[in-house]
Amino acid sequence: GAGVSQSPRYKVAKRGQDVALRCDPISGHVSLFWYQQALGQGPEFLTYFQNEAQLDKSGLPSDRFFAERPEGSVSTLKIQRTQQEDSAVYLCASSLGGTSSSYNSPLHFGNGTRLTVT
Amino acid sequence: AQTVTQSQPEMSVQEAETVTLSCTYDTSENNYYLFWYKQPPSRQMILVIRQEAYKQQNATENRFSVNFQKAAKSFSLKISDSQLGDTAMYFCAFMKRGFNNAGNMLTFGGGTRLMVKP
Numbered sequence: 001g002a003g004v005s006q007s008p009r010y011k012v013a014k015r016g017q018d019v020a021l022r023c024d025p026i027s028g029h030v031s032l033f034w035y036q037q038a039l040g041q042g043p044e045f046l047t048y049f050q051n052e053a054q055l056d057k058s059g060l061p062s063d064r065f066f067a068e069r070p071e072g073s074v075s076t077l078k079i080q081r082t083q084q085e086d087s088a089v090y091l092c093a094s095s096l097g098g099t100s101s102s103y104n105s106p107l108h109f110g111n112g113t114r115l116t117v118t
Numbered sequence: 119a120q121t122v123t124q125s126q127p128e129m130s131v132q133e134a135e136t137v138t139l140s141c142t143y144d145t146s147e148n149n150y151y152l153f154w155y156k157q158p159p160s161r162q163m164i165l166v167i168r169q170e171a172y173k174q175q176n177a178t179e180n181r182f183s184v185n186f187q188k189a190a191k192s193f194s195l196k197i198s199d200s201q202l203g204d205t206a207m208y209f210c211a212f213m214k215r216g217f218n219n220a221g222n223m224l225t226f227g228g229g230t231r232l233m234v235k236p
Binding site for chain 1: 161
């Protein structure tokens with residue numbers, strides 16, 4: 001498809017398990033963002049990639065969270081030793097980015113992965 | 119740091135009528151962008167309308183328009199001729215404008231749940 005694809009759509013993990021969430025951005029999009037959206041709240045920034053470079057990871061809540069985008073396209077968000085407070089929807093978004101203004105190349109969001117930690 | 123506040127957790131409107139969603143923000147930046155996003159149950163964030171802070175003219179997109187009051191740091195969304203398909207969560211968002219716009223992340227408000235009644 002032409003949109004941002006995220007998988008799995010739903011993930012249930014037992015506390016302490018590791019999880020990996022995948023994001024396939026729109027082909028050719030340079031910029032990729034991860035956001036965390038707790039139930040009933042707005043999304044919060046986690047991290048940003050420009051191609052394969054992770055330029056901003058200031059929003060990652062702990063060192064249990066790790067993101068990568070090794071070839072500048074698909075990205076994976078990994079959460080180690082999951083805790084109940086990690087339960088949320090994880091949204092991925094991409095844009096043309098690069099030298100283009102983010103205003104004129106707006107973000108395209110995926111449908112997110114809903115993570116439930118029991 | 120920027121903050122975005124949406125003071126109306128829930129709103130309802132009759133089909134074909136007009137509704138206004140409120141948003142205020144706090145920032146020390148002078149150059150920035152403001153957005154309204156719609157999030158239906160599918161969880162995908164959909165851009166509704168956007169405004170550049172240096173433009174005094176309020177943005178309009180078909181049935182959607184904004185009232186941007188820069189001095190008051192207010193950015194409300196007006197939906198005219200409400201349709202059943204407008205039922206969704208609505209998020210106000212802020213993006214600062216830097217030298218390289220590509221990596222600037224969005225700061226979201228807490229959202230307003232809008233229900234359009236037949």
